[in-house]
Amino acid sequence: DSGVTQTPKHLITATGQRVTLRCSPRSGDLSVYWYQQSLDQGLQFLIQYYNGEERAKGNILERFSAQQFPDLHSELNLSSLELGDSALYFCASSRTLGPTDTQYFGPGTRLTVL
Amino acid sequence: EDKVVQSPLSLVVHEGDTVTLNCSYEVTNFRSLLWYKQEKKAPTFLFMLTSSGIEKKSGRLSSILDKKELFSILNITATQTGDSAIYLCAVEAWQGAQKLVFGQGTRLTINP
Numbered sequence: 001d002s003g004v005t006q007t008p009k010h011l012i013t014a015t016g017q018r019v020t021l022r023c024s025p026r027s028g029d030l031s032v033y034w035y036q037q038s039l040d041q042g043l044q045f046l047i048q049y050y051n052g053e054e055r056a057k058g059n060i061l062e063r064f065s066a067q068q069f070p071d072l073h074s075e076l077n078l079s080s081l082e083l084g085d086s087a088l089y090f091c092a093s094s095r096t097l098g099p100t101d102t103q104y105f106g107p108g109t110r111l112t113v114l
Numbered sequence: 115e116d117k118v119v120q121s122p123l124s125l126v127v128h129e130g131d132t133v134t135l136n137c138s139y140e141v142t143n144f145r146s147l148l149w150y151k152q153e154k155k156a157p158t159f160l161f162m163l164t165s166s167g168i169e170k171k172s173g174r175l176s177s178i179l180d181k182k183e184l185f186s187i188l189n190i191t192a193t194q195t196g197d198s199a200i201y202l203c204a205v206e207a208w209q210g211a212q213k214l215v216f217g218q219g220t221r222l223t224i225n226p
Binding site for chain 2: 043048055058088103
C-alpha cells in the first residue's frame with residue numbers, strides 16, 4: 001500500500017458524459033501527478049500539481065482538466081468522453097518538486113466509456 | 115521529443131532463469147532513471163538510478179545505469195513465478211518541474 005488513495009476504483013459511463021476522478025496523496029506529500037495508461041499508449045503523463053498550483057503539463061487533452069485543493073487532494077475532470085478515453089488513470093504523489101523525489105502511485109481508477 | 119524505449123516488449127522464461135531487461139532513453143535535462151514493477155494495478159517502485167556505473171541491488175534484482183550510452187538494464191536472477199509482471203522504465207526530466215517519461219514496458223512471464 002503506497003499511501004495514495006484513488007476513488008472510484010471502477011467507473012463505467014457513456015460517450016459524451018463527464019466524470020471526476022479523485023486522488024488523495026500520501027500524508028505530507030505536496031506534489032500530485034496524473035497519468036493515463038491505455039493498452040496501445042502505455043503510461044502517459046497528463047499533468048502535475050504542487051501545493052495547489054499547476055506545475056507541468058504533459059499529453060493532456062483540452063477536454064480534461066485537473067485541480068489540487070487546499071487539503072492537497074486532487075481531482076481530474078474528464079468531459080465529452082469518447083470511447084478512446086477508456087483507460088486506467090493513475091495518480092501519484094511525491095514529497096516535493098525535487099528532481100530525485102520518488103513518486104508513489106495510487107491503485108488507479110479504471111474508466112470504461114461505452 | 116523525450117523518448118524511452120524498452121526491450122524486449124515481452125519475455126517468457128522458465129523459473130530459475132536469469133533475465134535482463136533493457137531501457138534506452140533520450141530526454142532533455144536528465145535527472146534520474148527509475149524502474150517500476152506493475153502487477154495487477156499500480157506500479158510499485160523498484161530502483162532509482164542517478165549515477166553511472168553504480169549498481170543498485172535488492173535481493174535477486176539489480177540495476178545499473180550508463181549515462182554515456184543512455185541506457186539502463188534490470189537483471190533478475192533465479193526468477194520465480196512471482197516475478198511475472200510488467201516492468202516499467204521511466205526517466206525523470208527536469209523542466210521546471212519533475213516530469214516522468216515512461217517506456218512501453220516489458221511484460222515478463224515466468225513459467226514454472
